[in-house]
Amino acid sequence: MAPQLDGYFEQVDALSESFIERLRSAVAIPSVSADEARRPDVIRMSKFLVSELTKLGAHVESRELGPQPEKPHLQLPPVVIARYGSSTSKRTILVYGHYDVQPAGIEDGWATEPFSLSIDDKGRMYGRGSTDDKGPVLGWLNAIQAHKEAGVELPVNLLMCFEGMEEYGSEGLDDFIGKEAKSGGFFADADAVCISDNYWLGTEKPCLTYGLRGCNYYSVSVSGPGQDLHSGVFGGTAQEPMTDLVRVLGTLVDTNGKIQIPGINEMVAPVTDEERALYDPISYTMENLHESLGSTTTIHSEKEPTLMARWRMPSLSLHGIEGAFSQSGAKTVIPAKVTGKFSIRTVPDMESEKVNEYVYKYVDEQFKKLGSKNKCEVKLQHAGNWWVASPNHWNFSAAGKAVEKVFGVKPDLTREGGSIPVTLTFEQATGKNVLLLPMGSSTDAAHSINEKLDRRNYIEGTKLLGAYLHYVAEEPMSNGA
Numbered sequence: 294m295a296p297q298l299d300g301y302f303e304q305v306d307a308l309s310e311s312f313i314e315r316l317r318s319a320v321a322i323p324s325v326s327a328d329e330a331r332r333p334d335v336i337r338m339s340k341f342l343v344s345e346l347t348k349l350g351a352h353v354e355s356r357e358l359g360p361q362p363e364k365p366h367l368q369l370p371p372v373v374i375a376r377y378g379s380s381t382s383k384r385t386i387l388v389y390g391h392y393d394v395q396p397a398g399i400e401d402g403w404a405t406e407p408f409s410l411s412i413d414d415k416g417r418m419y420g421r422g423s424t425d426d427k428g429p430v431l432g433w434l435n436a437i438q439a440h441k442e443a444g445v446e447l448p449v450n451l452l453m454c455f456e457g458m459e460e461y462g463s464e465g466l467d468d469f470i471g472k473e474a475k476s477g478g479f480f481a482d483a484d485a486v487c488i489s490d491n492y493w494l495g496t497e498k499p500c501l502t503y504g505l506r507g508c509n510y511y512s513v514s515v516s517g518p519g520q521d522l523h524s525g526v527f528g529g530t531a532q533e534p535m536t537d538l539v540r541v542l543g544t545l546v547d548t549n550g551k552i553q554i555p556g557i558n559e560m561v562a563p564v565t566d567e568e569r570a571l572y573d574p575i576s577y578t579m580e581n582l583h584e585s586l587g588s589t590t591t592i593h594s595e596k597e598p599t600l601m602a603r604w605r606m607p608s609l610s611l612h613g614i615e616g617a618f619s620q621s622g623a624k625t626v627i628p629a630k631v632t633g634k635f636s637i638r639t640v641p642d643m644e645s646e647k648v649n650e651y652v653y654k655y656v657d658e659q660f661k662k663l664g665s666k667n668k669c670e671v672k673l674q675h676a677g678n679w680w681v682a683s684p685n686h687w688n689f690s691a692a693g694k695a696v697e698k699v700f701g702v703k704p705d706l707t708r709e710g711g712s713i714p715v716t717l718t719f720e721q722a723t724g725k726n727v728l729l730l731p732m733g734s735s736t737d738a739a740h741s742i743n744e745k746l747d748r749r750n751y752i753e754g755t756k757l758l759g760a761y762l763h764y765v766a767e768e769p770m771s772n773g774a
Protein backbone atom coordinates (compact mmCIF):
# COMPACT_ATOMS: atom_id res chain seq x y z
CA MET A 294 0.00 0.00 0.00
CA ALA A 295 1.41 3.38 -0.99
CA PRO A 296 1.79 5.66 2.01
CA GLN A 297 -0.72 8.51 2.31
CA LEU A 298 1.47 11.57 2.28
CA ASP A 299 -0.80 14.37 1.09
CA GLY A 300 -1.67 15.62 4.57
CA TYR A 301 1.98 15.67 5.56
CA PHE A 302 3.07 17.45 2.36
CA GLU A 303 0.35 20.09 2.73
CA GLN A 304 1.44 20.70 6.32
CA VAL A 305 5.07 21.14 5.24
CA ASP A 306 3.94 23.77 2.71
CA ALA A 307 1.79 25.49 5.32
CA LEU A 308 4.68 25.59 7.78
CA SER A 309 7.38 26.50 5.26
CA GLU A 310 7.84 30.10 6.45
CA SER A 311 8.28 28.95 10.03
CA PHE A 312 10.78 26.31 8.87
CA ILE A 313 12.78 29.05 7.18
CA GLU A 314 12.63 31.08 10.40
CA ARG A 315 13.97 28.02 12.24
CA LEU A 316 16.89 27.91 9.81
CA ARG A 317 17.40 31.66 10.23
CA SER A 318 17.71 31.21 14.01
CA ALA A 319 20.19 28.37 13.56
CA VAL A 320 22.37 30.19 11.02
CA ALA A 321 22.49 33.19 13.39
CA ILE A 322 24.44 31.07 15.89
CA PRO A 323 28.06 31.06 14.63
CA SER A 324 28.84 27.50 15.79
CA VAL A 325 32.35 27.33 14.31
CA SER A 326 33.99 24.25 15.81
CA ALA A 327 37.53 25.07 14.61
CA ASP A 328 37.59 28.42 16.41
CA GLU A 329 38.30 28.20 20.13
CA ALA A 330 36.69 31.57 20.80
CA ARG A 331 33.46 30.35 19.21
CA ARG A 332 33.10 27.30 21.43
CA PRO A 333 30.36 28.96 23.55
CA ASP A 334 28.40 29.48 20.31
CA VAL A 335 28.79 25.81 19.41
CA ILE A 336 27.40 24.94 22.85
CA ARG A 337 24.61 27.50 22.34
CA MET A 338 23.72 25.75 19.07
CA SER A 339 23.48 22.41 20.88
CA LYS A 340 21.10 24.01 23.38
CA PHE A 341 19.01 25.40 20.54
CA LEU A 342 18.56 21.87 19.18
CA VAL A 343 17.78 20.46 22.62
CA SER A 344 15.12 23.09 23.13
CA GLU A 345 13.55 22.65 19.67
CA LEU A 346 13.49 18.86 20.03
CA THR A 347 12.03 19.08 23.52
CA LYS A 348 9.26 21.35 22.24
CA LEU A 349 8.47 18.73 19.60
CA GLY A 350 8.06 16.13 22.31
CA ALA A 351 11.19 14.11 21.62
CA HIS A 352 13.25 12.50 24.37
CA VAL A 353 16.53 14.44 24.21
CA GLU A 354 19.91 14.01 25.87
CA SER A 355 22.96 16.20 25.63
CA ARG A 356 25.99 13.95 26.06
CA GLU A 357 29.36 15.35 27.06
CA LEU A 358 32.47 14.03 25.31
CA GLY A 359 35.02 15.42 27.74
CA PRO A 360 38.02 17.63 27.02
CA GLN A 361 39.29 18.13 23.48
CA PRO A 362 42.38 16.06 22.68
CA GLU A 363 45.41 18.36 22.31
CA LYS A 364 43.39 21.24 23.81
CA PRO A 365 42.53 19.87 27.26
CA HIS A 366 41.43 23.30 28.53
CA LEU A 367 38.55 23.14 26.05
CA GLN A 368 35.45 20.96 26.48
CA LEU A 369 34.20 19.23 23.34
CA PRO A 370 30.68 20.27 22.39
CA PRO A 371 28.06 17.69 23.38
CA VAL A 372 26.47 15.17 21.06
CA VAL A 373 22.74 15.84 20.99
CA ILE A 374 20.91 12.54 20.82
CA ALA A 375 17.16 12.17 20.68
CA ARG A 376 14.46 9.59 20.26
CA TYR A 377 10.99 10.19 18.86
CA GLY A 378 8.76 7.16 19.29
CA SER A 379 9.57 3.81 20.83
CA SER A 380 7.03 1.38 19.47
CA THR A 381 8.37 -2.17 19.23
CA SER A 382 6.13 -2.77 16.22
CA LYS A 383 7.87 -0.07 14.18
CA ARG A 384 11.24 0.06 12.50
CA THR A 385 13.81 2.33 14.04
CA ILE A 386 15.78 4.67 11.83
CA LEU A 387 18.90 6.42 13.08
CA VAL A 388 19.72 9.73 11.47
CA TYR A 389 22.92 11.72 11.75
CA GLY A 390 23.80 15.36 11.15
CA HIS A 391 26.12 18.01 12.52
CA TYR A 392 25.35 21.40 14.00
CA ASP A 393 28.82 22.94 13.80
CA VAL A 394 29.95 24.90 10.77
CA GLN A 395 33.07 25.98 8.89
CA PRO A 396 34.56 29.37 9.74
CA ALA A 397 33.22 32.36 7.77
CA GLY A 398 33.77 36.11 7.72
CA ILE A 399 32.45 38.86 5.46
CA GLU A 400 36.11 39.78 4.81
CA ASP A 401 36.58 36.41 3.04
CA GLY A 402 34.48 37.77 0.19
CA TRP A 403 30.93 36.90 1.20
CA ALA A 404 28.33 39.03 -0.57
CA THR A 405 26.12 39.02 2.55
CA GLU A 406 26.72 38.59 6.31
CA PRO A 407 27.54 34.88 6.68
CA PHE A 408 25.71 34.44 9.98
CA SER A 409 22.54 36.17 8.90
CA LEU A 410 20.26 34.21 6.55
CA SER A 411 19.71 36.25 3.42
CA ILE A 412 17.19 35.13 0.79
CA ASP A 413 17.38 36.42 -2.78
CA ASP A 414 14.59 36.64 -5.35
CA LYS A 415 15.46 33.18 -6.71
CA GLY A 416 14.89 31.60 -3.30
CA ARG A 417 18.58 31.04 -2.62
CA MET A 418 19.08 31.21 1.14
CA TYR A 419 22.62 32.36 1.87
CA GLY A 420 24.30 31.78 5.20
CA ARG A 421 27.04 29.67 6.77
CA GLY A 422 25.68 26.26 7.67
CA SER A 423 22.51 26.68 5.57
CA THR A 424 23.31 23.57 3.55
CA ASP A 425 26.17 22.08 5.62
CA ASP A 426 24.54 20.87 7.73
CA LYS A 427 21.94 22.94 9.59
CA GLY A 428 19.32 22.79 6.83
CA PRO A 429 19.32 18.97 6.69
CA VAL A 430 19.43 18.65 10.51
CA LEU A 431 16.44 20.95 10.85
CA GLY A 432 14.78 19.02 8.02
CA TRP A 433 14.35 16.10 10.44
CA LEU A 434 12.87 18.42 13.09
CA ASN A 435 10.58 19.99 10.50
CA ALA A 436 9.43 16.53 9.43
CA ILE A 437 8.46 15.66 13.01
CA GLN A 438 6.63 18.96 13.45
CA ALA A 439 4.67 18.66 10.20
CA HIS A 440 3.60 15.13 11.14
CA LYS A 441 2.42 16.30 14.54
CA GLU A 442 0.51 19.27 13.22
CA ALA A 443 -1.04 17.29 10.38
CA GLY A 444 -2.11 14.62 12.85
CA VAL A 445 -0.15 11.98 10.90
CA GLU A 446 1.60 9.35 12.96
CA LEU A 447 5.33 8.93 12.35
CA PRO A 448 5.57 5.42 10.86
CA VAL A 449 8.97 4.66 12.40
CA ASN A 450 10.84 5.34 15.61
CA LEU A 451 13.34 8.08 14.90
CA LEU A 452 16.73 8.16 16.58
CA MET A 453 18.83 11.26 16.09
CA CYS A 454 22.54 11.88 16.52
CA PHE A 455 23.69 15.46 16.00
CA GLU A 456 27.34 16.27 16.65
CA GLY A 457 29.17 19.57 17.04
CA MET A 458 32.71 18.73 15.87
CA GLU A 459 32.24 17.39 12.33
CA GLU A 460 34.17 20.22 10.69
CA TYR A 461 37.04 19.55 13.05
CA GLY A 462 37.50 15.81 12.63
CA SER A 463 34.51 14.57 14.69
CA GLU A 464 36.72 14.28 17.74
CA GLY A 465 35.41 11.86 20.31
CA LEU A 466 32.52 10.68 18.15
CA ASP A 467 33.74 7.24 17.03
CA ASP A 468 34.00 5.88 20.55
CA PHE A 469 30.66 7.40 21.44
CA ILE A 470 28.87 5.79 18.49
CA GLY A 471 30.62 2.48 19.14
CA LYS A 472 29.39 2.49 22.73
CA GLU A 473 25.82 3.57 22.01
CA ALA A 474 25.40 1.05 19.17
CA LYS A 475 26.10 -1.83 21.55
CA SER A 476 23.32 -3.71 23.28
CA GLY A 477 21.73 -1.45 25.89
CA GLY A 478 23.05 1.69 24.15
CA PHE A 479 20.95 4.54 22.81
CA PHE A 480 21.30 3.41 19.17
CA ALA A 481 21.07 -0.32 19.87
CA ASP A 482 17.72 -0.87 18.17
CA ALA A 483 18.50 1.00 14.94
CA ASP A 484 17.44 -0.99 11.85
CA ALA A 485 19.11 1.30 9.34
CA VAL A 486 21.00 4.59 9.25
CA CYS A 487 20.40 7.70 7.15
CA ILE A 488 22.86 10.57 6.84
CA SER A 489 21.93 13.82 5.17
CA ASP A 490 25.25 15.62 4.83
CA ASN A 491 26.27 15.54 1.17
CA TYR A 492 25.00 17.00 -2.11
CA TRP A 493 23.22 16.22 -5.32
CA LEU A 494 25.46 15.68 -8.30
CA GLY A 495 23.79 18.58 -10.12
CA THR A 496 21.06 21.08 -9.34
CA GLU A 497 17.89 19.43 -10.63
CA LYS A 498 17.91 15.76 -9.79
CA PRO A 499 18.17 14.29 -6.29
CA CYS A 500 20.58 11.45 -5.65
CA LEU A 501 21.18 8.60 -3.25
CA THR A 502 24.83 8.02 -2.45
CA TYR A 503 26.12 4.50 -1.89
CA GLY A 504 29.89 4.84 -1.93
CA LEU A 505 32.76 7.01 -0.78
CA ARG A 506 36.48 6.81 -1.46
CA GLY A 507 38.97 6.50 1.34
CA CYS A 508 42.18 8.47 1.65
CA ASN A 509 45.72 7.48 2.60
CA TYR A 510 47.86 10.58 3.07
CA TYR A 511 51.66 10.42 2.95
CA SER A 512 54.68 12.59 3.47
CA VAL A 513 58.09 11.94 1.96
CA SER A 514 61.06 13.84 3.39
CA VAL A 515 64.47 14.21 1.82
CA SER A 516 67.28 15.72 3.87
CA GLY A 517 71.05 15.99 3.72
CA PRO A 518 72.78 19.33 4.40
CA GLY A 519 72.90 20.57 7.99
CA GLN A 520 71.22 23.86 7.06
CA ASP A 521 69.77 25.76 4.11
CA LEU A 522 72.49 26.62 1.59
CA HIS A 523 73.23 29.30 -1.02
CA SER A 524 73.41 28.03 -4.57
CA GLY A 525 76.22 30.45 -5.42
CA VAL A 526 78.39 28.78 -2.82
CA PHE A 527 77.13 25.17 -2.74
CA GLY A 528 75.38 24.71 -6.11
CA GLY A 529 77.28 21.95 -7.91
CA THR A 530 79.02 20.75 -4.77
CA ALA A 531 76.16 19.33 -2.66
CA GLN A 532 73.54 16.76 -3.61
CA GLU A 533 70.32 18.70 -3.29
CA PRO A 534 67.30 17.30 -1.36
CA MET A 535 64.78 19.20 -3.49
CA THR A 536 66.15 17.71 -6.72
CA ASP A 537 65.86 14.22 -5.25
CA LEU A 538 62.38 14.82 -3.89
CA VAL A 539 60.98 16.22 -7.13
CA ARG A 540 62.41 13.27 -9.05
CA VAL A 541 60.81 10.80 -6.64
CA LEU A 542 57.44 12.61 -6.64
CA GLY A 543 57.59 12.67 -10.44
CA THR A 544 57.51 8.88 -10.58
CA LEU A 545 54.27 8.42 -8.61
CA VAL A 546 51.62 9.24 -11.20
CA ASP A 547 51.47 10.19 -14.88
CA THR A 548 49.75 13.08 -16.63
CA ASN A 549 46.63 10.99 -17.22
CA GLY A 550 46.31 10.12 -13.57
CA LYS A 551 47.64 6.57 -13.84
CA ILE A 552 49.24 5.54 -10.58
CA GLN A 553 52.71 4.14 -11.27
CA ILE A 554 53.10 2.24 -8.00
CA PRO A 555 52.93 -1.51 -8.75
CA GLY A 556 50.21 -3.38 -6.88
CA ILE A 557 47.82 -0.45 -6.38
CA ASN A 558 45.72 -0.68 -9.54
CA GLU A 559 45.73 -4.47 -9.29
CA MET A 560 43.70 -4.29 -6.05
CA VAL A 561 40.79 -2.37 -7.63
CA ALA A 562 37.54 -4.34 -7.87
CA PRO A 563 36.53 -4.92 -11.49
CA VAL A 564 33.48 -3.07 -12.83
CA THR A 565 30.53 -5.46 -13.11
CA ASP A 566 27.81 -5.13 -15.74
CA GLU A 567 25.33 -4.41 -12.96
CA GLU A 568 27.47 -1.53 -11.74
CA ARG A 569 28.11 -0.17 -15.22
CA ALA A 570 24.36 0.00 -15.81
CA LEU A 571 24.03 2.49 -12.93
CA TYR A 572 26.08 5.11 -14.78
CA ASP A 573 24.10 5.64 -17.96
CA PRO A 574 20.97 7.22 -16.39
CA ILE A 575 22.98 9.64 -14.26
CA SER A 576 22.30 13.20 -15.22
CA TYR A 577 25.75 14.63 -15.64
CA THR A 578 27.57 16.08 -18.62
CA MET A 579 31.15 17.03 -19.40
CA GLU A 580 29.91 20.65 -19.45
CA ASN A 581 28.97 20.25 -15.76
CA LEU A 582 32.53 19.13 -15.11
CA HIS A 583 34.11 21.89 -17.20
CA GLU A 584 32.03 24.43 -15.32
CA SER A 585 33.02 23.22 -11.87
CA LEU A 586 36.62 22.70 -12.98
CA GLY A 587 36.82 26.18 -14.47
CA SER A 588 38.60 24.74 -17.53
CA THR A 589 38.44 21.96 -20.11
CA THR A 590 41.67 20.28 -18.98
CA THR A 591 40.04 16.96 -18.21
CA ILE A 592 41.66 13.54 -18.39
CA HIS A 593 38.65 11.80 -19.95
CA SER A 594 36.30 13.16 -22.57
CA GLU A 595 33.21 11.08 -21.71
CA LYS A 596 30.82 11.02 -18.78
CA GLU A 597 31.18 7.39 -17.72
CA PRO A 598 34.98 7.14 -17.40
CA THR A 599 34.99 10.58 -15.76
CA LEU A 600 32.49 9.58 -13.07
CA MET A 601 34.21 6.25 -12.57
CA ALA A 602 37.56 7.99 -12.19
CA ARG A 603 36.03 10.25 -9.57
CA TRP A 604 34.08 7.63 -7.62
CA ARG A 605 35.36 4.11 -8.06
CA MET A 606 38.95 4.31 -9.26
CA PRO A 607 41.90 5.29 -7.11
CA SER A 608 43.73 8.55 -7.72
CA LEU A 609 47.00 9.98 -6.53
CA SER A 610 47.43 13.71 -5.98
CA LEU A 611 50.53 15.73 -5.15
CA HIS A 612 49.65 18.43 -2.64
CA GLY A 613 52.74 20.42 -1.80
CA ILE A 614 56.30 20.63 -0.57
CA GLU A 615 57.03 21.80 2.93
CA GLY A 616 60.35 23.58 3.37
CA ALA A 617 60.60 24.66 -0.26
CA PHE A 618 60.97 28.25 -1.34
CA SER A 619 57.44 29.20 -2.42
CA GLN A 620 57.23 33.01 -2.39
CA SER A 621 57.54 35.13 -5.49
CA GLY A 622 60.96 36.46 -6.35
CA ALA A 623 64.24 34.70 -7.13
CA LYS A 624 65.78 33.54 -3.88
CA THR A 625 68.82 31.32 -4.53
CA VAL A 626 68.34 29.04 -1.57
CA ILE A 627 69.04 25.29 -1.55
CA PRO A 628 66.58 23.95 1.04
CA ALA A 629 68.25 21.53 3.47
CA LYS A 630 65.14 19.46 4.10
CA VAL A 631 61.98 19.22 2.06
CA THR A 632 58.85 17.20 2.68
CA GLY A 633 56.51 16.34 -0.17
CA LYS A 634 52.85 15.60 0.56
CA PHE A 635 50.70 13.31 -1.52
CA SER A 636 47.61 11.22 -1.03
CA ILE A 637 45.90 8.27 -2.61
CA ARG A 638 42.10 8.12 -2.80
CA THR A 639 41.26 4.48 -2.21
CA VAL A 640 38.38 2.32 -3.46
CA PRO A 641 37.10 -1.25 -3.10
CA ASP A 642 38.92 -3.69 -2.70
CA MET A 643 42.13 -1.84 -1.80
CA GLU A 644 43.51 -2.75 1.59
CA SER A 645 44.95 0.22 3.41
CA GLU A 646 47.88 -1.73 4.92
CA LYS A 647 48.87 -3.10 1.54
CA VAL A 648 48.63 0.34 -0.06
CA ASN A 649 51.09 1.58 2.57
CA GLU A 650 53.40 -1.34 1.98
CA TYR A 651 53.47 -0.78 -1.81
CA VAL A 652 53.98 2.96 -1.39
CA TYR A 653 56.91 2.55 1.01
CA LYS A 654 58.58 -0.05 -1.19
CA TYR A 655 58.16 1.97 -4.38
CA VAL A 656 59.33 5.30 -2.95
CA ASP A 657 62.32 3.54 -1.47
CA GLU A 658 63.22 1.92 -4.79
CA GLN A 659 62.81 5.15 -6.73
CA PHE A 660 65.01 7.01 -4.28
CA LYS A 661 67.68 4.31 -4.38
CA LYS A 662 67.73 4.53 -8.18
CA LEU A 663 68.88 8.14 -7.86
CA GLY A 664 72.10 7.06 -6.18
CA SER A 665 71.87 10.00 -3.79
CA LYS A 666 73.73 10.33 -0.48
CA ASN A 667 70.76 12.19 1.00
CA LYS A 668 68.27 10.55 3.30
CA CYS A 669 64.69 9.76 2.30
CA GLU A 670 61.85 8.90 4.63
CA VAL A 671 58.25 8.14 3.69
CA LYS A 672 55.44 8.14 6.27
CA LEU A 673 51.70 7.70 6.47
CA GLN A 674 50.07 10.85 7.92
CA HIS A 675 46.55 9.50 8.18
CA ALA A 676 44.30 6.92 6.60
CA GLY A 677 40.52 6.60 6.28
CA ASN A 678 38.86 3.67 4.59
CA TRP A 679 36.53 3.66 1.58
CA TRP A 680 32.89 2.76 2.01
CA VAL A 681 30.38 1.16 -0.30
CA ALA A 682 26.83 0.02 0.45
CA SER A 683 24.40 -2.02 -1.58
CA PRO A 684 22.04 0.32 -3.47
CA ASN A 685 19.59 -2.62 -3.62
CA HIS A 686 18.99 -2.65 0.14
CA TRP A 687 15.49 -1.70 1.36
CA ASN A 688 16.93 1.44 2.92
CA PHE A 689 17.87 2.64 -0.59
CA SER A 690 14.75 1.41 -2.38
CA ALA A 691 12.60 3.25 0.18
CA ALA A 692 14.58 6.46 -0.35
CA GLY A 693 14.29 6.00 -4.12
CA LYS A 694 10.50 5.78 -3.88
CA ALA A 695 10.41 8.86 -1.65
CA VAL A 696 12.43 10.83 -4.23
CA GLU A 697 10.04 9.76 -7.00
CA LYS A 698 7.05 10.75 -4.89
CA VAL A 699 8.38 14.21 -3.99
CA PHE A 700 10.36 15.15 -7.11
CA GLY A 701 8.72 13.00 -9.78
CA VAL A 702 12.04 11.53 -10.96
CA LYS A 703 14.13 8.49 -10.16
CA PRO A 704 17.19 9.57 -8.17
CA ASP A 705 20.72 9.31 -9.50
CA LEU A 706 22.65 6.59 -7.71
CA THR A 707 25.95 8.20 -6.96
CA ARG A 708 29.17 7.77 -5.11
CA GLU A 709 31.49 10.50 -3.95
CA GLY A 710 35.16 10.94 -4.57
CA GLY A 711 35.76 12.24 -1.07
CA SER A 712 35.15 10.76 2.34
CA ILE A 713 32.56 11.20 5.11
CA PRO A 714 34.28 9.10 7.78
CA VAL A 715 31.25 8.93 10.08
CA THR A 716 29.48 6.82 7.43
CA LEU A 717 31.86 3.94 7.91
CA THR A 718 31.79 4.44 11.69
CA PHE A 719 28.00 3.98 11.72
CA GLU A 720 28.15 0.98 9.41
CA GLN A 721 30.77 -0.76 11.50
CA ALA A 722 29.23 0.13 14.86
CA THR A 723 25.63 -0.78 14.01
CA GLY A 724 26.24 -3.45 11.38
CA LYS A 725 23.30 -1.91 9.50
CA ASN A 726 22.89 -0.42 6.04
CA VAL A 727 23.80 3.26 5.80
CA LEU A 728 22.19 5.56 3.24
CA LEU A 729 23.43 9.00 2.26
CA LEU A 730 20.37 11.08 1.38
CA PRO A 731 21.41 14.61 0.49
CA MET A 732 19.21 17.71 0.64
CA GLY A 733 21.43 20.36 -0.95
CA SER A 734 22.59 20.73 -4.55
CA SER A 735 26.00 20.84 -6.22
CA THR A 736 26.05 24.64 -6.35
CA ASP A 737 25.57 25.16 -2.60
CA ALA A 738 29.24 26.02 -1.93
CA ALA A 739 29.56 24.23 1.39
CA HIS A 740 32.88 25.20 3.05
CA SER A 741 33.20 28.09 0.64
CA ILE A 742 32.07 31.72 0.56
CA ASN A 743 28.38 32.43 -0.18
CA GLU A 744 27.20 29.04 1.06
CA LYS A 745 23.48 28.66 0.37
CA LEU A 746 20.58 26.28 0.38
CA ASP A 747 17.79 26.71 -2.14
CA ARG A 748 14.36 27.15 -0.64
CA ARG A 749 13.11 24.35 -2.88
CA ASN A 750 15.77 21.96 -1.61
CA TYR A 751 14.94 22.81 2.00
CA ILE A 752 11.17 22.56 1.77
CA GLU A 753 10.92 19.70 -0.73
CA GLY A 754 13.88 18.15 1.12
CA THR A 755 11.84 18.22 4.35
CA LYS A 756 9.06 16.44 2.47
CA LEU A 757 11.61 13.93 1.19
CA LEU A 758 12.98 13.10 4.64
CA GLY A 759 9.47 12.56 5.98
CA ALA A 760 8.39 10.54 2.91
CA TYR A 761 11.50 8.38 3.25
CA LEU A 762 10.40 7.43 6.78
CA HIS A 763 7.03 6.29 5.39
CA TYR A 764 8.49 4.19 2.58
CA VAL A 765 11.16 2.73 4.83
CA ALA A 766 8.40 1.58 7.19
CA GLU A 767 6.80 -0.37 4.36
CA GLU A 768 9.72 -1.93 2.52
CA PRO A 769 9.94 -5.71 2.85
CA MET A 770 12.77 -6.69 5.16
CA SER A 771 13.80 -9.46 2.75
CA ASN A 772 15.33 -6.89 0.48
CA GLY A 773 18.45 -6.69 2.58
CA ALA A 774 20.90 -7.22 -0.25
Ligand SMILES: [Zn+2]
Pocket residue numbers: 391425426459490
Ligand atom coordinates in the same frame (compact mmCIF):
# COMPACT_ATOMS: atom_id res chain seq x y z
ZN1 LIG B 1 28.81 18.60 6.63
